[in-house]
Amino acid sequence: MSLQAQVDNDIKDAMRAKDMPRLNTLRLLKAALKNTAIEKGGADAVLDDVEASAVIRKQVKQRQDSIEGFEKGGRPELAANEKAEIEILSAYLPKALSxxxxxxxxxxxxxxxxxxxxxxxxxxxxxxxxxxxxxxxxxxxxxxxxxxxx
Structure with missing residues (x-):
């Protein structure tokens, strides 16, 4: 199963479970994947798993940058939300090297x-x-x- 198909299935599961934080994070990820696919080759383009992983890493990096900004700005509750999103997104990435x-x-x-x-x-x-x-x-x-x- 491709990474994009896995995200789609997990969105459905999150909807059934009424897990709103996970659902919102996965919807944002799906939009980022779709936008990248459109940039690559039009509306019908599909990303392979390597390209999809690159999009996910980019999303994680954006959230890490946001955490730094929120912590400097004295907004720990927003930083906590971003950290939770990173955990959700990290599940789709391959295991990091030691x-x-x-x-x-x-x-x-x-x-x-x-x-x-x-x-x-x-x-x-x-x-x-x-x-x-x-x-x-x-x-x-x-x-x-x-x-x-x-």
Whole structure:
């Protein structure tokens, strides 16, 4: 079952259960998926799971940014809502890489690129990003590459 089909089924389940926070979050996700599909190829386009995962990661990132703003603005109740939405969205993402797995991927990417200095970080990031396949945050990946190239 594709990720989009899973979201559609979960929307129906949330409607039956009258779980409004989950339902609202999933409806926003479905709209984001549909908008991305339309941008990709028109009204009938369907995203594959990799593209859908990228949309979900983008939604999680937006909510993380909102949490920072709400906490700085003294609105903990809104930050709590965003955190709850992140938990719902995270269930659709593949399991994140551990620090050890990330270090191994970066080490392999450095060896594959033949990099020895920070000036070659772009080539290493390209290879490491492809190997991580969306299971690692870009910031974490970048900091690990910098650490190993130092």
């Amino acid at each position: 620090a050890e797995e990330l270090a191994v991927i970066v080490r392999d990417a450095i060896a594959e690129a033949g990099a020895t200095t920070r000036q070659q970080m772009g080539a290493v990031m390209k290879i490491a990003s492809a190997k991580a396949a969306g299971r690692a945050d870009g910031k974490a990946l970048s900091s690990e590459v910098q650490k190993q190239l130092s």
